Amino acid sequence: MEFGCQEDMTFCGVFDGHGPWGHLVSKRVRKLMPPYLLCNWQETLALNSLDLKFEHTDRSLRQFDTWKQSYLKTFSAIDQDLEQHPVIDSFHSGSTALTMIRQGDLIVIANVGDSRAVLATVSDNGNLVPVQLTVDLKPNLPEEIERITQSKGRIFSSHDDEPGVYRVWDVVSNEEAVGIVSSTPGREESAKRLVDHAACAWKRKRPGIAMDDISAICLFFHTSPPSQSVEPIKLP
Structure with a gap:
């Protein structure tokens, strides 16, 4: 499906919960991952555009590095959200998060679990x-x-x-x-x-x-x- 109103961009993922609260953790991660990732990607893209050294690197490497930074920020933010959630016990439960971004000819895989x-x-x-x-x-x-x-x-x-x-x-x-x-x-x-x-x-x-x-x-x-x-x- 189209991701972030970008015709050449697709996002998909698998989130497999484990532990007594795993089903709630996986649903929470599935809900937060797309909007968090998109927001972080847009912010990282804007910041990197101001870096002259970044602009002179290979286009594919620029795209990959932008997604890598965006994913790291996203995983950190979701971790914090789960830790502070008033209902979900993420201490004894968790979820895998296998996601893929396809942007034109570039495919980026991010995997936890x-x-x-x-x-x-x-x-x-x-x-x-x-x-x-x-x-x-x-x-x-x-x-x-x-x-x-x-x-x-x-x-x-x-x-x-x-x-x-x-x-x-x-x-x-x-x-x-x-x-x-x-x-x-x-x-x-x-x-x-x-x-x-x-x-x-x-x-x-x-x-x-x-x-x-x-x-x-x-x-x-x-x-x-x-x-x-x-x-x-x-x-x-």
Whole structure:
């Protein structure tokens, strides 16, 4: 959809809450992210236009740096909003925030948490292949452990509040996701088909474990499907 009254600009995001108040945190983040980001982008754009050194850098680098500054300001502001919210307990709950801005030919991905962005692109041999654009920021990563401990946080597994500790990408590979989406006849059905496949895979691979919420967004950057395709994936 058009973002900020800019015809060449699109915004989309996935916000997956976790913890007892996760559903409220994710809704709050989803509500605040677009207007905060747009406001910060407009302010940063205006400030950078006054910087003569900034004007002499590459246009794509200028665009990226402007979005990077805008995102950092936005995440900080939303963090503060959640911390001061009179109703939502964000101390024991949180949300992922995987968002994408497309501005002309530029795509900017900003990610917090373990939601994942995967791009399907054409390889040298003419097949669609997946390229993972984000890192799953899980607490078993050394960098995440260090960040959490430096912030005086704790790492533990709580099966009571959140029984579905496994995520979609634990049961569906990047290759499978690309295969499912590319082999779906109607683009408007691709996200639903991907979610249905993930749900079936979850039940098969994680029997007895409560299913986590499953969300997917499929974006197509070309007006017509490419002639190349990967091997179709059969749903169970």
